[in-house]
Amino acid sequence: MVDAAGKTFSDEMARCIDECTRTHQVCLTASGHALRHGGAENTAHVIRVLSDCVEICQTAANFMLRGSPNHRQVCSVSARICREVAEECSVFDDEVMRQVVEVTTACAETCEAMAA
Amino acid sequence: MVDAAGKTFSDEMARCIDECTRTHQVCLTASGHALRHGGAENTAHVIRVLSDCVEICQTAANFMLRGSPNHRQVCSVSARICREVAEECSVFDDEVMRQVVEVTTACAETCEAMAA
Amino acid sequence: MVDAAGKTFSDEMARCIDECTRTHQVCLTASGHALRHGGAENTAHVIRVLSDCVEICQTAANFMLRGSPNHRQVCSVSARICREVAEECSVFDDEVMRQVVEVTTACAETCEAMAA
Amino acid sequence: MVDAAGKTFSDEMARCIDECTRTHQVCLTASGHALRHGGAENTAHVIRVLSDCVEICQTAANFMLRGSPNHRQVCSVSARICREVAEECSVFDDEVMRQVVEVTTACAETCEAMAA
Numbered sequence: 001m002v003d004a005a006g007k008t009f010s011d012e013m014a015r016c017i018d019e020c021t022r023t024h025q026v027c028l029t030a031s032g033h034a035l036r037h038g039g040a041e042n043t044a045h046v047i048r049v050l051s052d053c054v055e056i057c058q059t060a061a062n063f064m065l066r067g068s069p070n071h072r073q074v075c076s077v078s079a080r081i082c083r084e085v086a087e088e089c090s091v092f093d094d095e096v097m098r099q100v101v102e103v104t105t106a107c108a109e110t111c112e113a114m115a116a
Numbered sequence: 117m118v119d120a121a122g123k124t125f126s127d128e129m130a131r132c133i134d135e136c137t138r139t140h141q142v143c144l145t146a147s148g149h150a151l152r153h154g155g156a157e158n159t160a161h162v163i164r165v166l167s168d169c170v171e172i173c174q175t176a177a178n179f180m181l182r183g184s185p186n187h188r189q190v191c192s193v194s195a196r197i198c199r200e201v202a203e204e205c206s207v208f209d210d211e212v213m214r215q216v217v218e219v220t221t222a223c224a225e226t227c228e229a230m231a232a
Numbered sequence: 233m234v235d236a237a238g239k240t241f242s243d244e245m246a247r248c249i250d251e252c253t254r255t256h257q258v259c260l261t262a263s264g265h266a267l268r269h270g271g272a273e274n275t276a277h278v279i280r281v282l283s284d285c286v287e288i289c290q291t292a293a294n295f296m297l298r299g300s301p302n303h304r305q306v307c308s309v310s311a312r313i314c315r316e317v318a319e320e321c322s323v324f325d326d327e328v329m330r331q332v333v334e335v336t337t338a339c340a341e342t343c344e345a346m347a348a
Numbered sequence: 349m350v351d352a353a354g355k356t357f358s359d360e361m362a363r364c365i366d367e368c369t370r371t372h373q374v375c376l377t378a379s380g381h382a383l384r385h386g387g388a389e390n391t392a393h394v395i396r397v398l399s400d401c402v403e404i405c406q407t408a409a410n411f412m413l414r415g416s417p418n419h420r421q422v423c424s425v426s427a428r429i430c431r432e433v434a435e436e437c438s439v440f441d442d443e444v445m446r447q448v449v450e451v452t453t454a455c456a457e458t459c460e461a462m463a464a
Contacts (some may be wrong), residue, residue, distance in 0.1 A: 006358050017141070021137060021141075022356060025133070025137075025177075026183060028178065028181040029181055031275070032182060032183055032280070033167055035275065035276040035279060036276050043267065044264070044267040044268050047267060047427070048264070048416055049416075051414060051416075052411065052416050053412070054412070055407055055410060056407065056418075056422070058174070059403055059404065059407045060262075061141075062144065062403060063400065063403070065141055065144040065145055065146060066144060066396060066399060066400070067396070068396055068397075068399075069149055070400050070404075070425075070428075070429055070432075073428065073429075074404070074426045075423060077418075077421045077425060080418075080421065081418055082422075082429050084418075095418060117243050136453050148392070148396070150389070151383075151392040151395060151396075159383065160240065160347060160380070160383040160384050161384060164298060164299070164300055164301075164380070164383075167298060167300075168295065168298070168300050171291055171294060171295070172302075172306070174275070175287055175288065175291050178287060179284065179287070182283060182285050183280070184280055184281075184283075186284050186288075186309075186312075186313055186316075189309045189312065189313075190288070190309060190332045193302075193306060193309060195319075196302075196305065197302055197305075249373070253369060253373075257365070257369075257409075257413055260410065260413040260414060261413055263417055264414060290406070293373075294376065297373055297376040297377055298376060298380060299380055
C-alpha cells in the first residue's frame with residue numbers, strides 16, 4: 001500500500017492506521033451499548049469520552065492515510081484520549097467495555113510511537 | 117461483535133462495514149496519488165469523485181456501526197458513488213487505480229445488498 | 233463565495249449549506265442535553281437519531297462545498313433524516329428540543345429543494 | 349446556546365466554533381480552486397495542507413460543541429495547522445487564497461486562546 005505522499009507506509013504506520021480504525025469502530029459500537037445499559041449521570045460522561053475517541057481516531061487515521069506530517073500532532077492527542085477511555089472504562093465489569101480497554105490501550109501505544 | 121442497537125451484526129453487515137472501511141482508505145490514499153500523477157483538468161474531476169467516495173463510505177460505515185436503520189438510505193448513495201468511481205478510474209492503466217476499481221466494485225455490491 | 237467547482241454558489245445552495253451547518257451544531261449540542269435529561273430507553277433512540285442527523289448534515293454540507301453534483305443524493309437523505317428528527321423531538325416540552333424541531337424543519341425544506 | 353455539557357458556551361468558545369466552521373468551509377472550497385488553477389507539484393502540497401485544516405477545524409468545532417474538555421488539545425493542533433496554511437497560502441496572489449490567509453489567521457488566534 002502506498003500513502004498519499006507516494007511512499008510506502010512503514011509497518012509501524014500501517015499498524016497505527018489499523019489500530020485507530022479498530023478503536024474507532026469498537027468505541028462507536030460501545031457508546032450505543034453504554035447508552036442502553038449505563039446509569040444516567042456516569043453514562044453521559046462515558047459516552048462523551050467515547051465520542052471524543054471515535055472522532056480523534058478517525059481523524060488520526062485520515063491524517064496518516066493522506067501522508068501528512070501533521071499526523072504526529074494528531075496522534076499525540078489520540079494517544080492521550082485513548083488512555084483516558086481505557087482508564088474510564090476499566091471500572092466496568094462487562095465484556096464490551098473490556099474490549100474497549102483492550103483496543104484503546106493497544107491504540108494508545110501505536111499512537112505514542114507515531115507521535116514521538 | 118455487537119452493534120450499537122445491541123444486536124450482533126449480521127455477516128452481511130459486518131462485510132459491508134469492512135468493505136466501506138477499505139474503500140475509504142484506498143480512495144483517500146489514491147487521491148494523493150492522482151494529485152501527483154494526473155493531468156490537470158481530469159485530475160480535479162477524479163479527486164472530487166474520490167473525495168465523495170471517501171466521505172460517503174465513512175458515513176455509511178458509521179451509520180451501520182451505530183445500528184441505525186437509516187444505513188439503508190446511506191448505503192444506497194454509497195453504492196452509486198462507488199459505481200461512479202469504478203467507472204471513472206477504470207480508464208487509468210495504473211496499479212493504484214486498478215486497486216480503486218477493485219475495492220469500489222466490491223463495496224458497491226455489499227452496499228447494494230444492504231440498501232435493498 | 234466560490235464553490236469547489238469554480239462557480240459561485242447559488243443563493244439556494246448557500247442557504248442549504250448554512251442550514252445544514254446550523255442543524256449539525258444544534259443537534260450535536262442537543263444530544264448532550266438529551267443524554268443528561270432523558271429517560272433511559274427513549275434517550276438511546278433520540279440520541280441515535282440526533283447522531284444520524286449530525287453526521288448526514290455535515291456530509292451534505294461538505295458535498296455542496298466541494299461542488300459535487302452528488303450533493304443531490306446526499307441532500308435527499310439528509311432531508312428525510314431531518315424530518316425524522318423533527319417528528320421524534322416534537323413530543324418533548326423543552327426549549328432545546330423546540331430549537332431542534334425548528335432547525336431540522338427549516339433544513340429539511342432547503343435539502344428537499346436541493347435534492348429535486 | 350447551551351453546550352453538550354449543559355453550560356452556556358462562553359463568548360470566546362462561541363467565537364472559536366464560528367471561526368473553525370468558517371475556516372472549514374473556506375479551505376474546503378479553496379482546495380477545489382487550488383486543484384484547478386495551481387501548478388502540479390506545489391498544488392499537491394497546498395491541497396494536502398488545506399485538507400488537514402478542513403478536517404482538524406471540523407474536529408475542533410465538534411469537540412467544543414460536545415462540551416469536551418479535550419477541546420484544548422485539539423484546538424492546540426488546529427491553531428498550528430491554521431498557521432501553516434496561512435503561511436503556505438500567503439505566497440499566492442489570488443482572491444481565494446487571500447481569503448484563506450485571512451480566515452486561518454483569525455481562526456488560529458481563537459484556537460490559541462482556547463488551547464491556553
